[in-house]
Amino acid sequence: MNFELTGDQTAVVDLATSLFREHGSDDHIRALHEKDASIDRPLWRKLSETGLLSIALPEAAGGAGMGMLELGLVLQQQGRFLAAVPLWTHALATLAVGTHGVPALRESVLATLLSGERPAAIATELDARAGLTATPSQQGWLLDGELPSTLLEPWHGFLLALATTPQGRRLFLLDLQHVAPERTSGRLTDLQTVCTLNFSRVFVAQDCVLDAPALDWLWPRMACCVSALQLGVLEEALSRAAAYVSERHQFGRPLGSFQALAVRAADAYIQVELLRSAQLQLAWRIDQGLPCEAAARVAKHQASQAGHIVGHTAQHFHGGVGADLQYPIHRFYLKSQAQSLIAGGAEAQLAHIGRALADTDIAEYIHE
Known part of the structure; x- marks a missing residue:
């Protein structure tokens, strides 16, 4: 093959x-x-x-x-x-509108999304219960509740968010020019803006809601994007760490020639390659229209686990300079840790996999 x-x-x-x-x-x-x-x-x-x-x-x-x-x-x-x-959130939100939005929504916002003039964000908490409730009203919906820890920059023009309606959980595309929830903002260590959004009877139009299959459609693609971005971060961080310990000498030998560092580097390399395999398999399954829930959980788990192992390894290999906030490897460390937590960390993914195994015939789950 x-x-x-x-x-x-x-x-x-x-x-x-x-x-x-x-x-x-x-x-x-x-x-x-x-x-x-x-x-x-x-x-x-x-x-x-x-x-x-x-x-x-x-x-x-x-x-x-x-x-x-x-x-x-x-x-x-x-x-x-x-x-x-904000490439992955904008690309996915645009794809969600293009494939799951009603004609009126596509006609009103798709051209703007394609231009990139007003980027789209995604409220990535899709598990457990929705933070918002959507109540039908005349010609639209009223949104109430809170969206915690949402990656949302002042520049973003749209937000794809989950809300519970009388018919079940649905995704809504919110135009932030017309929808103005109360924001409490902060910064993550990698400088991304994170907000808690509070909604109190905020009106949105009827055509802002995506069709019912959009929710199950979104999660695997979110995991695929986060895993791909994490793969690039870790691949480059490990490459830089390997170059550093190859150039630095101690006792007349390159640092990388010491067994302890070589073994740890090999472990980190294995984590990167496991992530590569999991991410590529997930992307392929999505594109082929195959079941991909299990593959998405595995890929996101590996992205979080590798982020912890490889991020720390790359920084530790640089010694004291790795903790310098101005040194490049520290920015890779910060990014890897932030990516590890998006859409749930390693433990959250293991919990989902465990529940799925408990509720599913093991042969069927392995086959998927």
Whole structure:
């Protein structure tokens, strides 16, 4: 079986690498951090102009007609350069509207989403119970409740969020120009803005709600994107750590030649390759229309576990300089830890897998 990338996929990787490298030098990223800038707007415009924002959207809806595998390849390159753009949330929200929005919603917002003029965020807490309730009202819905720990920048124009309706849990696309919940904002260690959003009888139009299958559709794709971005972050962090201990000498020998470091580096490398396999399998299953809930949980678990192991390993290999807030490897560490927690950490994924195993015939679960 041939596992090599196709010509089109290679072209996508080359284009993404070129753009992210242009806007992803260590000096450029450090300057953004020093300015507390969480979004690189010139890079965002380049992504829009080249069509990478809509790479997974069907051609009929104005996209490139590729899939989650290609989007994952782009996100992997973003992770390698720590590019400060909300690519995965915007790409998924756009895809959700294009495939699960009613015609009126697609007609009103899809062109804006495709342009990237107003990026879209996603309230990533989709498990357990929804933080919002949606009550039918004349020509629309009234939203009440709280969305905690939502990654939302002031620049975002849309938010894809979960709410409980009388008919069950549904996804809503909220236009933040017209929907203004109360915000309590803070910053994560990797400079992303995180908000608690409080809704009190906030009106949204009837056509803001996506169709019922959208919720089950969204989670595996979220796991796929987060895992791909994490893969790029960890791959580059480990590469830099390996180069560092190969160049630094102690007792007349490279640090990397000492057995303790070599074994730990091998363990970290295995974690990265496990994540690569899990992420690629998940992307392939999604694109092939195969069951993917189990694969999504495994990939997200591995993204969180590898984030902890590889992130710490790469930083520790740099010794005291790894703790320097201005040194590049520290930014990779911060990003890997933030990515580990999005949409639930390793323990949360294991809990889901355990419940699924308890409720499902083991042979059927393994076959999936």
